[in-house]
Amino acid sequence: MKFYILVVLMTMLGFTTQAQSFDDKAHQTLKNYLTEFPNQTQFSVAVLNGNKTNYYGLVKFSDTINQLDNSASVFQIGSVTKVFTSTLLAQLVLENKVELSDSIQYYFSFPLKENKITLESLSNHSSGLPRLPSNLNLATANLKNPYQSYAEADLDYYLSTEMEFSSGDQPSYQYSNLGAAILAKALENATGKTFAELLSEKIFQPLEMKNSSLDKDSVGGNLVQGLDASGNPTPVWDMGQFGGAGAILSTTTDLSRFVNVHFQNAEDAYSLTTLPTYMVNDNLRIGLGWHILQDEQDNNLYWHNGGTGGYSSSVFMVPETQKAVIILSNVSAYHPKAPSIDELAFKLLKSLLPPKRDKSSVLKENE
Secondary structure (H helix, E strand, C coil): CECCCCCCCHHHCCCCCCCCCHHHHHHHHHHHHHCCCCCCCEEEEEEEECCEEEEEEEEEECCEEEECCCCCCEEECHHHHHHHHHHHHHHHHHCCCCCCCCEHHHHCCCCCCCCCCEHHHHHCCCCCCCCCCCCCCCCCCCCCCCCCCCCHHHHHHHHHHHCCCCCCCCCCCCCCHHHHHHHHHHHHHHHCCCHHHHHHHHHHCCCCCCCCECCHHHCHHHECCEECCCCCEECCCCCHHHHHHHCCEECHHHHHHHHHHHHCCCCCHHHHHCCCCEEEECCEEECCCCEEEECCCCCEEEEEEEECCCCEEEEEEECCCCEEEEEEECCCCCCCCCCHHHHHHHHHHHCCCCCCCCCCCCCCCCC
């Protein structure tokens, strides 16, 4: 699963005060971006503004772009899954079942090669773990489903025998799909429940996210066909041991429910995930799962994106002003224009905000 952090210059995206309605501007902006992608590409977009949520759907077919209602259509959300994994962590902390400072060794029955890593450091990417385990060779894997053959025994062997992490006087940010996978496994071991059961019990059911799942067979005909970089059909990735890093299938309707609960100003797992736990640099902090910048009004801007072989996603939210943009698409993470999904989401969010001052917020490229 590929994750990008897009370089975004806020001053690049100019604010306009034209009389044109937001709906008209949103549709035109989406259409302009969609022209860059192959036929059969879909954008499913949710724009949250206070207590109102608007949905926008477009599809490119025979080189013509049409609107459609795809707010209940299912896409793989890729690395946005990591925010859900961290939300489960936060919930279990509030239930006094785990602590952020716990060594992951507490949650495995066999000795780990390294035991200094904490649950919090897995969530905020400061564990020092690499992006992927050394015994997963993507060069020899099936690129249409690269994680499918990595078994539980492979992960256990890595943890007990090959696990290494970069260490120093201070922890450093290193984005890690592996860390999210280990975190999900630790939470399973802490509760005796599967990752799917935890998601259903603690997030999907309470928020009535009825079309969200880890199981592609359960969503049936609502699943949008993924497209590879050339626009050809490609399967949903079976994430296996990396479920906590990128396996969730969802819709913009369901994700709107997930984002909206962050606007409630309650002391719960959702608010806990938004508290900064690690400072990367002057422009970027990490909560539990969320990357945190600042918008033009100096409010905290929370962001995560995701990408797999057939899908790309992006979520931006500003809880203080109750504004957010969610984009799900069947754009391959390997399409050369895939980073524009982040750019598009940010542009739509910025159009909801009044201009205040010039400010650049830079997210450094990371894969």
